[in-house]
């Protein structure tokens with residue numbers, strides 16, 4: 001334990017996982033809008049500020065732990081990256097002589113000097129683990145909180161959302177692979193005049209500005225406040241990969257009474273989660289399947305690790321919402337949905353919201369058809385029959401009541417939504433206006 005920071009930087013052997021790397025898995029549900037719209041517009045109502053990956057570099061393999069040998073930046077690039085402040089020593093890792101082992105997620109990457117991690121964000125420089133994803137988001141945007149999706153957390157509010165490059169998973173159906181499967185150096189440029197983004201925002205930013213800009217934790221919180229967002233969402237790729245940036249920003253946001261939302265695959269080591277989780281108000285967690293074989297094939301992840309983390313979130317009192325993207329031929333199995341729902345009811349309770357989301361062909365599964373709407377309806381019926389009170393269907397336009405919250409007591413519609421917009425809310429201080437039943441969620445900032 002580092003006495004100054006309180007984080008786990010330890011010399012020794014990892015007795016919990018001496019073999020090192022395990023499995024992992026992930027995907028983001030939100031599309032990345034790459035429009036370089038004016039920031040002044042963002043202040044007024046949600047324009048997009050994002051950066052597309054700039055340099056071509058193919059993903060090497062899928063389904064196995066990737067350690068990129070001798071891929072750490074060196075020379076002028078490394079010096080420039082440090083100069084920008086985009087480097088930070090890792091918060092949870094072991095020193096194993098000159099090697100290091102990251103303890104943030106179950107991948108537990110072991111890196112020799114000069115290596116780059118599976119998530120592409122971490123490197124070993126002379127026996128010290130560093131993240132390259134600090135203060136350098138490649139994508140940020142003001143989103144409705146319903147877009148995360150979170151339906152029972154500050155409905156109708158906007159959340160300042162950001163991401164860096166990199167991810168701990170390798171989902172075949174990743175919606176945001178242009179940033180999740182890239183290195184920070186592929187999305188950012190440390191050369192040229194320094195540009196730090198904080199209020200007041202400039203009228204507009206060019207593509208090169210986007211690549212150069214820094215946004216440190218205090219800037220993120222200041223921007224969220226300036227844009228009148230009651231929360232910051234760490235999203236699009238996966239905040240577990242940019243853990244140190246997320247951690248520092250969450251801590252500062254909590255001090256300023258800005259809420260924190262993690263949008264994550266849930267693949268994180270328990271100790272790292274407990275350290276970060278004390279500052280997290282809500283989490284949207286992807287539950288990508290309900291058997292290990294599918295998790296491994298589809299996401300290169302481990303089901304049990306995610307289930308353990310869901311129970312940890314629950315025990316910490318974090319508001320969580322689950323999403324299951326139904327991928328044809330992989331997870332469109334009624335018996336699997338039944339087992340999933342039964343586990344959720346037993347371990348997280350009947351008030352646990354569960355969103356079934358429609359798959360659309362992309363990334364490495366572009367040959368598959370979209371999920372049939374009939375199956376999504378069947379999945380929702382299974383969830384309701386299992387006892388879940390709040391089951392939703394997402395990514396389907398025009399489907400009646402797909403995103404409506406019903407009071408579990410009087411059965412009346414109390415919150416109606418249409419494409420990330422709350423169109424009606426019959427809730428009073430978190431209670432149904434018709435029968436006064438308490439509705440699970442976080443309803444006020």
Ligand code: SF4
Pocket residue numbers: 102103104105106107108109117118119120121122167168240241
């Ligand atoms: S966070 Fe990245 S470096 Fe750390 S164990 Fe996970 S994949 Fe490896």
